[in-house]
Amino acid sequence: MLPGVCRPILCRAAGNAIKNAGRRCSPYNPSVLHKVKPSPYLSLAPALTLILVMLGASLLYAIAESLGFISVIGQSDVSFRAYRAALAADSEFWVSLVFSLWVSVTATFLASIFALLVAVW
Secondary structure (H helix, E strand, C coil), X not given: CCCCECCHHXXXXXXXXXXXXXXXXXXXXXXXXXXXXXXXXXXXXHHHHHHHHHHHHHHHHHHHHHCCCECCCCECCCCCHHHHHHCCCCCCHHHHHHHHHHHHHHHHHHHHHHXXXXXXX
């Protein structure tokens, strides 16, 4: 068989094999070659990899910085002093936590009541 001539084996059906047996065709011809569709997840892999690497690096840097390890200014002592101070019984953290929980629970309750009234009406 001549190079560049469509072979009957590459055609989709027997009818196309006879019809395309002697014609020249390009290597990428949908009527002759079977297309391979890439997975949509494979298409997203480069972008997701970049996002996950950047997010992971930022998260690790934030954790290291919260523990007191800040290499830019030469501070390399790792301690939990900031967490002990924030979670102490007399800190404002607990007042803030109670207020935040109260706001979120109240807003959720009011939104549920409003949604129920709209759905019934």
